[in-house]
Amino acid sequence: MGPRWKGKGAEARALADPMSEIVSRLKSSLIESNAHGLLSGCSVLLAAEAVQSDLLNRACFGRPVVTAEKDEQWFQLSMEEAFYLCFTLKCLSIHGGDNCRKTDEELWKYMTEKKSTFPEFFKAYAHLRMKNWVVRSGSQYGVEYVAYRHHPSLVHSEYAVLISTEGDGGENGRLRVWSDVHCTVRLCGSVAKALLVLYIGKCGKGDTSPSCVTLYSVEERVVARWSPKDCREDQSDRP
CATH class of the missing domain: 3.40.1170.20 (tRNA intron endonuclease, N-terminal domain)
Known part of the structure; x- marks a missing residue:
């Protein structure tokens, strides 16, 4: 985007x-x-x-x-x-x-x-911050965070961020069915943001101490709505 x-x-x-x-x-x-x-x-x-x-x-x-x-x-x-x-x-x-x-x-x-979700939220926050993204609460958009390329006074937030962890049945219980995915992606699109899902893997380390979180893995996935018109053949190219 x-x-x-x-x-x-x-x-x-x-x-x-x-x-x-x-x-x-x-x-x-x-x-x-x-x-x-x-x-x-x-x-x-x-x-x-x-x-x-x-x-x-x-x-x-x-x-x-x-x-x-x-x-x-x-x-x-x-x-x-x-x-x-x-x-x-x-x-x-x-x-x-x-x-x-x-x-x-x-x-x-x-x-x-x-x-209770602090370990996963902190890992996601630190992951984005260390990549020099500005991270703010995304509660007004129904997500965990929103991420900005620089200060919010200079640029609009680019990503709406959801956090998914092992064994939670989806992004904190969301996006488990197609209707949830469709509504969330449509909402993000209506406010000109891409949906970024961060999958936090605890790698069997648990969350008993802060040293555990440094060993967590993070997998990034951007979820976008498929638009059929983008895949149609250009009529003008046909003989």
Whole structure:
């Protein structure tokens, strides 16, 4: 389907400022400031100064939280975003309500207890992020995630992402019958997105620790609606 850039010059601006470099600058800034987030239910709160706020916004991590404070901006990170910064990029520590730093294993236990599908969702999130896609919630489209080639202010999301895991009978119970496939693909087509299904294979590793997820396999499949008119012979070519 290809990227749909927002306005003249958007593609040039994206090419001049690659997402990989923005994330790299964010990583360096968080490490330098010894940044730490606070567990809050199913999310993590992170206080950021002006420079980090700008980098978090440009890298599309978390969402700003409106507060009365002028010198700090708070960001609400999803569990997948927070654990990616903590476990994968190793640039953020996360503390609990007792203000003590949580180990990777303690965070993993906490997050899997809060969300049973966290291991698969995190693997899918990390898989796309490591390919420099911007990943946002896809709940408004009835999918797990939507993926952008760059910042959402510059380009429309290109993929609607569903996650499938071993033994779940389909994409979290969906796409098991043709009518489900047809409706989902038609919905994605109506909002100009391709349906990307990520098949997560646990390879017998289970989900007891964060080290397991690094061994999971990911298979990508783009599901598209077949259009008969695209396969018709060109009448003008006939004798």
